Amino acid sequence: MNDFTLKNFEMTRRFFLRVVEDLDEAIIDVQPLGFNNTIHWQIGHVLTVTEQFMFGFPKKSSNLPENYLELFGNGTKPSDWNEGVPALHELVSRLKEQGTRLQSLSPEAFHQPLKKPFMGFETFGELANMALYHEANHLGQIQSMNKLVSTAILNK
Template sequence: MRGSLLKEIEGIKPEFMDVQPEGFNNTIHWHLGHVLTAAENFLLKSNSELPANYSQLFGYGSKPSDWTGDVPSVEVLKQQLQEQLGRLLEIPEERLTEKTAKPFNGMETVGEFINFVVLHEANHIGQIHAMKLFIQSTN
């Protein structure tokens, strides 16, 4: 799914990354940070390599219009998404049935959280795709 996300944003003009089309809640830039931050928080929290302010910038309910301070560029986020994929793929298979310390939305095991993260990422790829088409058609 991560490969699909990175492929979806290939060729998008840099000036389109921060456009928030009418009817959409965020920007493509925000979606990239959100996917990165969500995967980190759900699966890699104890070994997080992301700056502390990412949850404020990209967490649930956040929006670009509220951004202040140091906001990572799209290029930085793309690099972090690629690096994170390596760390996600290192989660050993034997951890899939391991119970998590904090269940969420009925999910209790690492495997269930991995499934959620993949589904979550697919949803945001769809949003990015729709935004990309809309932005390109109006510019």
């Protein structure tokens, strides 16, 4: 499971970055009808939640600015943003750096029990698999939003 999980992180992040790097920046802050957020938020959310799950952000990790929780944490939304929102290129850079750190995790770490169960998960490996599911889910959201917004803009 350990090497498999690390390979899945590498593959998922590679696909995620490929999609994100091909986005038209003109559409990342458009909120499509029926969605609670934007592509910009989705990207920052994946980065922030993965940092929380895998590296204990913000208490155990200083790899992201603390305001990322206010911008991209659960329950946040772009309509509440005022300032300090990172540009797409900054998020992409941080995603790449985080991907490198993910790959440097020890395979043995995935067997470690969590200090207390979280969302029903009892080991770090179970939490890691949730992080993978979370990223893949948001990748699908980004792809759907991109298609919706791009089609709407082209049809005007």
